Amino acid sequence: MNKKLADCVKNIYIALIFLFLYAPIATLMVLSFNKSKTRAKWGGFTFKWYAELFENEIILEALGNTLLIATLSALIATMIGTVACVAMNGMKKRSRAILLGITNIPMLNAEIVTGISLMLLFISMGLRFGLGTILLSHITFNIPYVILSIMPRMKQLNPSTYEAALDLGASHVTAFFKVVFPDLLPGILSGFLMAFTMSLDDFIITHFTKGAGVDTLSTKIYTEVKKGIKPEMYALSTLIFVTVLFLLLLVNMTPSRKKQS
Amino acid sequence: MEKELIQLIDISKSFDGQMVLDELNLNIHENEFVTLLGPSGCGKTTTLRILGGFANPDKGCIIFDSQDITHLPPNKRQLNTVFQKYALFTHMTIAENIAFGLKIKKKSKSYIDDKIRYALKLVNLEGYENRMPNSLSGGQQQRIAIARAIVNEPKVLLLDEPLGALDLKLRQEMQYELIRMKNELGITFVYVTHDQEEALTMSDTIVVMNQGYIQQIGTPESIYNEPENAFVADFIGDSNIISATMIEDKLVSILGTRFPCVDTGFGTNKPVDVVIRPEDVILVEPAEGTIQGVVTHLIFKGVHYEMEVEACGFEWLVHSTTLFPVGKKVGIKVDPFNIQIMNKPESEDEEAVAIDI
Amino acid sequence: MTSEKSKWLSTPYVAWSIMFILIPLCMIFYYGLTDKSGAFTLENVAAIASAEHAKALWLSLLLSLISTLVCFLLAYPLAMILANLQVNQHSFIILIFILPMWMNFLLRTLAWQTLLEKNGVINSVLSFLHLPNINIINTPCAIVLGMVYNFLPFMVLPLYNALSKIDENVINASRDLGAGSIYTFFRITLPLSVPGIISGITMVFVPALTTFVISTILGGSKILLIGNVIEQEFTQASNWHLGSGLSIVLMIFIILNMITSAVFDKEGTGLI
Numbered sequence: 001m002n003k004k005l006a007d008c009v010k011n012i013y014i015a016l017i018f019l020f021l022y023a024p025i026a027t028l029m030v031l032s033f034n035k036s037k038t039r040a041k042w043g044g045f046t047f048k049w050y051a052e053l054f055e056n057e058i059i060l061e062a063l064g065n066t067l068l069i070a071t072l073s074a075l076i077a078t079m080i081g082t083v084a085c086v087a088m089n090g091m092k093k094r095s096r097a098i099l100l101g102i103t104n105i106p107m108l109n110a111e112i113v114t115g116i117s118l119m120l121l122f123i124s125m126g127l128r129f130g131l132g133t134i135l136l137s138h139i140t141f142n143i144p145y146v147i148l149s150i151m152p153r154m155k156q157l158n159p160s161t162y163e164a165a166l167d168l169g170a171s172h173v174t175a176f177f178k179v180v181f182p183d184l185l186p187g188i189l190s191g192f193l194m195a196f197t198m199s200l201d202d203f204i205i206t207h208f209t210k211g212a213g214v215d216t217l218s219t220k221i222y223t224e225v226k227k228g229i230k231p232e233m234y235a236l237s238t239l240i241f242v243t244v245l246f247l248l249l250l251v252n253m254t255p256s257r258k259k260q261s
Numbered sequence: 262m263e264k265e266l267i268q269l270i271d272i273s274k275s276f277d278g279q280m281v282l283d284e285l286n287l288n289i290h291e292n293e294f295v296t297l298l299g300p301s302g303c304g305k306t307t308t309l310r311i312l313g314g315f316a317n318p319d320k321g322c323i324i325f326d327s328q329d330i331t332h333l334p335p336n337k338r339q340l341n342t343v344f345q346k347y348a349l350f351t352h353m354t355i356a357e358n359i360a361f362g363l364k365i366k367k368k369s370k371s372y373i374d375d376k377i378r379y380a381l382k383l384v385n386l387e388g389y390e391n392r393m394p395n396s397l398s399g400g401q402q403q404r405i406a407i408a409r410a411i412v413n414e415p416k417v418l419l420l421d422e423p424l425g426a427l428d429l430k431l432r433q434e435m436q437y438e439l440i441r442m443k444n445e446l447g448i449t450f451v452y453v454t455h456d457q458e459e460a461l462t463m464s465d466t467i468v469v470m471n472q473g474y475i476q477q478i479g480t481p482e483s484i485y486n487e488p489e490n491a492f493v494a495d496f497i498g499d500s501n502i503i504s505a506t507m508i509e510d511k512l513v514s515i516l517g518t519r520f521p522c523v524d525t526g527f528g529t530n531k532p533v534d535v536v537i538r539p540e541d542v543i544l545v546e547p548a549e550g551t552i553q554g555v556v557t558h559l560i561f562k563g564v565h566y567e568m569e570v571e572a573c574g575f576e577w578l579v580h581s582t583t584l585f586p587v588g589k590k591v592g593i594k595v596d597p598f599n600i601q602i603m604n605k606p607e608s609e610d611e612e613a614v615a616i617d618i
Numbered sequence: 619m620t621s622e623k624s625k626w627l628s629t630p631y632v633a634w635s636i637m638f639i640l641i642p643l644c645m646i647f648y649y650g651l652t653d654k655s656g657a658f659t660l661e662n663v664a665a666i667a668s669a670e671h672a673k674a675l676w677l678s679l680l681l682s683l684i685s686t687l688v689c690f691l692l693a694y695p696l697a698m699i700l701a702n703l704q705v706n707q708h709s710f711i712i713l714i715f716i717l718p719m720w721m722n723f724l725l726r727t728l729a730w731q732t733l734l735e736k737n738g739v740i741n742s743v744l745s746f747l748h749l750p751n752i753n754i755i756n757t758p759c760a761i762v763l764g765m766v767y768n769f770l771p772f773m774v775l776p777l778y779n780a781l782s783k784i785d786e787n788v789i790n791a792s793r794d795l796g797a798g799s800i801y802t803f804f805r806i807t808l809p810l811s812v813p814g815i816i817s818g819i820t821m822v823f824v825p826a827l828t829t830f831v832i833s834t835i836l837g838g839s840k841i842l843l844i845g846n847v848i849e850q851e852f853t854q855a856s857n858w859h860l861g862s863g864l865s866i867v868l869m870i871f872i873i874l875n876m877i878t879s880a881v882f883d884k885e886g887t888g889l890i
Binding site: 010013014017018020021022023024025027028031039080081083084086087088090091099102103104105106108109110111112113114116117118119120121124136137139140143197200201203204207208217218221222225229233234237240241244245248252 | 625626635638640641642649695696699713715718719720722724726727728729731739820825828831834835845848852853858861862869872875876879
Binding site for chain 3: 313314315334335336338341342344346348349350351352361362365366406409410413
């Protein structure tokens with residue numbers, strides 16, 4: 001009986017934490033259907049903001065920028081990160097430790113410091129602030145996430161499989177792509193997803209490295225915070241969230257189906 | 262036999278609707294070395310966890326020293342466990358690990374220090390007090406795990422496949438160590454393993470388990486020489502298990518040939534299983550054998566040759582120190598007392614239930 | 619693989635990290651330690667001692683320490699419960715905590731405004747239950763709440779990782795040797811999870827200390843944290859030298875934090 005009570009307390013605790021984590025998300029979803037333009041009042045149910053969203057060119061452009069930067073930065077970071085991991089695996093212990101230490105800097109450092117430092121760099125290089133500078137910064141903070149999700153897989157890798165492939169007559173390149181790469185793939189994929197997510201959610205670094213007139217969703221929202229957020233923004237983020245949720249559920253279902261067959 | 266220390270009565274346990282133990286009954290005596298032996302998933306570890314208090318039985322009770330301890334938490338039980346993979350506290354030194362239980366019992370510092378020294382001596386690791394567990398080899402960690410358990414002077418030591426992670430040579434060494442320690446300490450050992458050799462070497466009593474049922478309880482000799490069913494015969498050592506017919510008392514028809522045997526009470530013309538150990542199959546010149554066959558395989562095993570002999574449609578496994586080359590015609594002879602007769606199970610389920618005691 | 623090859627393969631990343639990680643950091647030091655004419659000065663760093671800046675730094679330290687503590691106290695029991703679920707749902711649990719990130723973090727923080735406002739959702743619920751209302755919007759309390767909300771996953775995940783790594787039998791062994799659950803917790807579970815605790819603290823403390831967004835959204839415009847001060851120097855006052863100088867001070871805390879984590883968390887029980 002005591003155990004039942006303890007289980008009950010545990011479940012309530014988990015429920016409360018999830019309420020805490022997801023309450024704001026639910027709030028935003030509800031607001032996206034709110035007829036009234038202010039957040040404070042419920043004015044009735046409407047799909048209006050969803051319709052208007054697709055006519056709001058400013059928001060759509062920001063969305064386009066966000067997706068473009070997230071995709072490109074995640075892709076490039078994944079490529080650089082994967083190559084770096086392979087390279088680090090063959091390195092001497094000392095140089096690898098130094099490189100990994102440098103890799104950790106953007107993760108452990110404050111985003112504001114990273115943002116400022118990149119801003120100062122771009123200014124002194126005389127670069128024009130815009131999508132290009134945002135992209136460079138996003139790649140920079142994305143690479144560590146890629147490396148950190150590939151590295152554990154790299155360590156688990158059995159070096160004999162690579163040697164076995166060579167022994168069986170494969171060239172170094174073939175051996176890498178046929179034997180090593182498939183083993184790393186889950187790490188590479190999760191690194192890419194992680195990078196994409198981080199890029200999508202980033203505000204602070206973008207804030208310091210974007211130019212005037214160029215906006216991602218985050219920076220757009222930040223400028224709107226003071227003036228009042230357009231409800232279309234709620235509609236958009238609800239759409240994004242639901243899409244991602246749906247995709248993740250789909251992905252999570254697939255492996256279990258595989259196991260059964 | 263010394264007095265009964267632990268009684269497991271009608272213990273049942275299931276996980277996720279799957280029966281792991283079904284009304285298990287087992288008595289363990291004082292100062293006995295009991296081994297629970299069986300393949301993985303047979304319920305032996307669950308039995309040990311129930312004894313230790315880490316799992317609650319769905320049904321049944323555990324009597325310890327004529328006291329019901331079924332619902333007692335592990336920290337209130339007078340037994341200690343040596344866990345699979347040691348489960349040492351990696352953030353504490355060896356001395357702190359060993360002192361753990363004693364500090365809880367609020368023993369004096371000098372008592373604890375004495376005990377640590379005594380325990381380390383017992384496990385042959387004197388001078389290791391201030392080392393950290395991770396700096397020790399697997400075998401050494403295992404000894405520390407044993408030391409940590411025995412300083413608490415438990416009446417029973419539970420050991421869950423303690424030698425499973427060690428290599429062969431070390432394992433054999435530790436088997437002798439364990440027997441020595443048990444004799445020195447004079448306490449009861451309940452030992453779980455899937456290694457039949459380990460069980461035969463160390464135990465006073467072996468409990469063979471399969472699919473949640475006890476298949477046979479007995480001394481190593483009786484388990485090996487008189488297996489009660491095909492499972493036990495097959496699990497312990499190599500054996501020839503052959504379908505046969507019991508013609509009458511002391512006469513069995515194996516593969517159509519009559520063999521004299523020593524078992525009685527199986528009825529007449531009753532189908533049975535017979536077990537003949539490979540070392541009990543005697544190969545002779547064809548004319549001298551009860552049946553005749555041809556050697557089909559031959560492997561040198563060091564102590565003996567292992568041969569397979571095709572005779573009367575059955576592949577006989579034979580261990581012999583005399584070599585018979587492949588293709589040679591041979592005769593097979595078996596001494597009557599080496600033919601072990603077992604009841605044939607009607608179905609697989611009954612195979613398990615029939616010998617449940 | 620020959621070291622020749624790995625040298626060649628590592629070139630792009632080494633070049634990238636020098637260009638976009640190391641040089642930018644040097645730029646902060648350059649700007650922070652010079653004045654507008656380019657002459658060396660410690661003035662920008664010393665500016666932290668001015669009443670306004672010192673107050674902002676002090677408040678930032680206080681609020682971030684409180685949030686870190688609250689995060690820890692909330693996350694530890696949660697991580698323990700999750701680790702004890704014993705289902706092989708490692709990735710699913712991580713997913714649940716990453717999922718909110720797909721809703722923009724500014725919007726999520728903004729949603730707390732709606733929830734916390736005088737006539738907001740929480741107060742409506744409280745009124746309905748005849749409980750006293752809470753008025754914490756635009757106070758340091760709201761900022762702490764925002765910090766806890768945003769950074770809680772960074773505490774939960776390392777703790778969860780560390781706790782689920784503890785062999786169940788180690789806990790059993792402690793119980794077996796006579797320890798009660800409380801003794802076992804303080805002598806075994808807690809010490810064995812120290813790497814996770816340290817890494818969780820690191821991951822919450824730095825972003826909390828340096829945030830300027832949460833204070834802007836939930837603290838009204840009156841409460842200035844050190845992050846707000848630095849941000850304003852760069853975007854409004856355009857005094858990069860002062861901003862960099864203050865960042866150097868901030869980095870001292872960050873580096874201290876990094877060193878602590880490097881000393882304790884050797885195995886790397888980080889977020890991933």
